[in-house]
Amino acid sequence: MAATRVVCLLGATGTGKTEAALRLAEAFGGAVVNVDSRQVYQGLAVLTAQPTPAEQDRCPHFLYGDTPLDRPVCAGDFAKRARLVIGSIAERGLLPLLVGGTGLYFRAILGGLAPIPPVPPEVRTAVAREYDAAGPSVAHARLVAVDPDAAARINPADRQRVTRALEVWAATGRTLTSWHAEGDPEAPDYDIFKIGLALPRNVLARHLANRIEAMAAGGAVDEVRAALARYPADAPGLSGIGGPELAAFLSGARPLAAAKSAWLSNTRAYAKRQETWFRKEPDVVWFAPDDHAGMAAAVVAWHGGGRS
Secondary structure, eight states: OOOEEEEEEEESTTSSHHHHHHHHHHHHTEEEEEOOTTTTBTTOTTTTTOOOHHHHTTSOEESSSOBOTTSOOOHHHHHHHHHHHHHHHHHTTOEEEEEESOHHHHHHHTTOSOOOOOOOHHHHHHHHHHHHHHOHHHHHHHHHHHOHHHHHHSOTTOHHHHHHHHHHHHHHSSOHHHHHTSOOTTOOOEEEEEEEEOOOHHHHHHHHHHHHHHHIIIIIHHHHHHHHTTSOTTOGGGOSTTHHHHHHHHTTSSOHHHHHHHHHHHHHHHHHHHHHHHHTSTTEEEEOTTOHHHHHHHHHHHHOOSOO
């Protein structure tokens, strides 16, 4: 059986992946699969920059906004879901387009992670209690001590990912980084073409500043307010960048201007980490975000043609 053809469209936040994916989907008969750890969550479409309903109407979209905010998501479980979706898309004769900025999820889907044994509930509970008692700074410092590579790519305020790394260490005696260095022998056979999108750092910084202003004015504050009425502030879906900052504003702990400033600073730092990760990925063909013709030509050269 021939390998399933898959296009990966990756890059830092704010680099135009959504529009590029839509152009490729329309040109090649594709369907978009989310590969962003924040865009899986319900009720935060603006905050997490999910494709709008109008954008999603342009081609099939999968794994966006389908996870409750109180449900943790790990790379391994997400990969299983994504692989099922990819198989279904391919069976329909469509081209799967994996789109997002979470490098770890790409690696998990494509077979780059070893399956980590389940963490016993008592270990998970103990790690969570220690995190709550010590606070995020101390918990992240513990992670630096046992798994500095994981700590370097995880925001100290990201409770879900910090505790996940600590509980894997506690349960298995191995770091998350060590597990991630192994491959998954059960990964499907994919024929993969990777497209990377990048902007000059100063241009991306301006774009992110404008986007955060638009998000704050366009519904992100209301989304977080509604989420906090149903879930605690440390719910997994609220732990991503923008959530804690707007929660602090809504609680009265800081004015909106300060919240947006912190949101932007943390977003820029995250984009830098994403760029570092993706630049180390092998076989990525890089494009400017508006070079849609160049991307299409590259897919034709790999794929052999457009929509029939």
